Amino acid sequence: MEAMWDAQGSAGNADGGAQELIDALERVVPGRVLWHAADTSEYSHDRSHHGWAPATAVVRATSTEEVAAAVQVCRAARVPVIARGTGTGLEGGANAVPGAVEPATGIAAQRSRAVIIDLRGMNRILRIDPDSADATVEAGVLRSELNPVLAVHGLQFVAGPGVDASIGGMAATRASGTNAVKYGTMAENVRGLTVVMADGAVVKTGGRARKSSAGYDLTHLFIGSEGTLGIITELTLKLAPTPEGRTLTVLSFPSVDAAARVVQRCLQAGVDLARAELLDTAQIAAINAYSHTDFREASTLFVELSGEARSLEGQAARLDAIADAQGLLERRRIDPADQERVWQVRHDALPAAQALRPDSYTWSTDVCVPIAHLAQCITETQADIESSGLLAPIAGHVGDGNFHLAFVLANGDDAERQRAAALYRRMIRRALSFGGTCTGEHGIGEGKMSDLIDEHPTGVPVMRAIKRALDPEGLLNPGKMVDLRGD
Structure with missing residues (x-):
């Protein structure tokens, strides 16, 4: 697919095509778009050793509506979009690629075409229901922010890694951590989602009921999809009592x-x-x-x-x-x-x-x-x-x-x-x-794509078909999870 613009300008300046994109993003998220490489670099990689390059722009979203609007702008320009939480991943799942880079130093040689949507500003706890033991939060809420509020009600949210990751990022990577042996992974602790799709449409999945047989399980399709099928903006969570x-x-x-x-x-x-x-x-x-x-x-x-x-x-x-x-x-x-x-x-x-x-x-x-x-x-x-x-x-x-x-x-x-x-x-x-898996919780990202094929040789073609159905232009977090050039 031919790109409508090129972002290989100098480290501090966007070229004409990129500037048009940046101006369009500024119109839908005014005052919260970064585009200088010195500013975007911070948002363009996770904690992994994998390669990255400074993104063309970073959109610091504060609502589902802003995420949807930014995605629509990027789709019109045929520009890749990468959702980012706290950047604590370890397989390059939120890295801006391509871009020549020395893995040991993380020093990038060129700009990435991608736009990063930073979800950290979406940090509201929208609802807590102690009687139903559930809560709804925005994707940028940290577990360290949520649990002190829940503690007042004798409740806790138990899933997630030791690092202070965002709730949305943990769902996107199907994170688990030290508590999983008793309470399960994110997959067992999320009941519903709000997701922005590749065309900017907003979809709600699941709900608050403890069980449901209503159609395809879209919630668990998006959990662990690493932003390749949609961008998670809100989550309804299962809560657990604080132990005595x-x-x-x-x-x-x-x-x-x-x-x-x-x-x-x-x-x-x-x-x-x-x-x-x-x-x-x-x-x-x-x-x-x-x-x-x-x-x-x-x-x-x-x-x-x-x-x-x-x-x-x-x-x-x-x-x-x-x-x-x-x-x-x-x-x-x-x-x-x-x-x-x-x-x-x-x-x-x-x-x-x-x-x-x-x-x-x-x-x-x-x-x-x-x-x-x-x-x-x-x-x-x-x-x-x-x-x-x-x-x-x-x-x-x-x-x-x-x-x-x-x-x-x-x-x-x-x-x-x-x-x-x-x-x-x-x-x-x-x-x-031994009948195991190539990753228990780090995810696939850009680092384990070939391992995923080794593990699921008959499943990966199905994953590619799902990716093509939901993101036909391949704009959501490209180069991660599954390689659409593989079949």
């Missing part, structure tokens, strides 16, 4: 295998795990250095139990017995006043890993496998890391069979990057051979 009590125990083991098997045995025995996080020795060492903690440098579990206070003691006793049977090295009960601080230490695992090595960047990736294969999958991945000579700490949501590997790579070292790529491919193939 919580315990957090840090357990050290002689091996990752032993730690993973503790979680497997707990699930088999019906221990009500709220969170179960595994960190290998390299990751614990990184955390100790970065967060000034003194955890034993061994394969470690952070295990949280939650529920009625009278049941927690019995649950903890069952956890202790299972841990002892797997060769427990050390047990540390965390004081309730320190629990949030310790969980923040866990959430800081990625920056802690990068801090192990100066002048480096991280390539963070994840896989997910059936629980029965988790110990073997992690152990074999650790062996690959050791033989490769790479620095790559492991952390994982082991209650779900999901683990993350963070390559810490030297800037500009192509040989090291190639070794990491080879190890990454082995990890993906191993996960798929």
Whole structure:
């Protein structure tokens, strides 16, 4: 498809065609359009190592109507549109592409044709119904903003990663995080959506009812679609009661295998795990250095139990017995006043890993496998890391069979990057051979498109057909999820 304009002008100036687009955007979202490369660069990439280029313009929307109007302007100009929340993704899902770029530095060589629609200004909590345990929010609301308001009603929104991502971005990537073992992913915690389609039309999906058999499940079609089918602007959320009590125990083991098997045995025995996080020795060492903690440098579990206070003691006793049977090295009960601080230490695992090595960047990736294969999958991945000579700490949501590997790579070292790529491919193939998936929660973005084909060779053509049906001109977040040139 021929573009109606070209945005390959200088870093600080738009060319004539791009200026017409910018002027049109200014008319529908006055005073909130950025177009200088120095300004748009901040919005043009996520936290991943994948390539990006400064977007031609950024629209800072504050309503569904403004998003729809901006999409209509871009469609008329045949300009790609990328929705963006907080930019915390790890697979380039919100990156502006194409553009020649050095992955280690993120320095872009040319402008991207895309327009970014920044949803952070859509940050209103529209409705809370404590009796129905649901709420409706705009896409830019952060979980850290929502939960203090919900706490007044004895409620919480539990889905989402450790980073403070936007609710809309979490739905777009089908995020999960540490609470998923008990409460599920975003897919289980969203009841309805408002979505702006590729032509600017506004569609509402789902509703507030706890169940429905009304037609195609459009809500779950858009959840996890990474902005390639539509732009999520509002969400109706399922809420959970705040638990009466919580315990957090840090357990050290002689091996990752032993730690993973503790979680497997707990699930088999019906221990009500709220969170179960595994960190290998390299990751614990990184955390100790970065967060000034003194955890034993061994394969470690952070295990949280939650529920009625009278049941927690019995649950903890069952956890202790299972841990002892797997060769427990050390047990540390965390004081309730320190629990949030310790969980923040866990959430800081990625920056802690990068801090192990100066002048480096991280390539963070994840896989997910059936629980029965988790110990073997992690152990074999650790062996690959050791033989490769790479620095790559492991952390994982082991209650779900999901683990993350963070390559810490030297800037500009192509040989090291190639070794990491080879190890990454082995990890993906191993996960798929166990009946797992190439990504438990990071998403596909631009980084895992070929892995998606390996995982779902018969499903990807169906995904392409859906993409073509809903976005026939291919303007919504192009170059992500599925490659329309592939068939």
